[in-house]
Amino acid sequence: MQKIKKNDIVQVIKGKDKGKKGKVLNVIESSRRVLVEGLNLAIKHKRQSSQEQKGGRISIEMPLSISNLMVFCKSCSKPARVGFVISKDKTKVRICKSCKEAL
Secondary structure, eight states: OOSSOTTOEEEEOSSTTTTOEEEEEEEETTTTEEEETTOSEEEEEEOOOSSSSOOEEEEEEOOEEGGGEEEEETTTTEEEOEEEEEOTTSOEEEEETTTOOBO
8 A cells, every 4th residue: 555645635845846735646656756736847848730739838747756755634734654554444544643643
């Protein structure tokens, strides 16, 4: 079970976007990288493919390393380390290590 999943809110703890928060769009498990909405933007030059579609420079999100992110806990309003607990109905649940609330 992974600590960061799709649709989690994460905060960047290292790099050019340090301190920014965003929603996880995609997790690439093979390379341990994550695509976060609005973070780690790169400019891509697009050619005009037809008369209606314009060319130019567009900003796209590039993958970030999982090690540079922390899950943002809504209950304690800060980035949190993630732990795992077996619940009463025998399912594994992710929890915030500081406030012990489910993520």
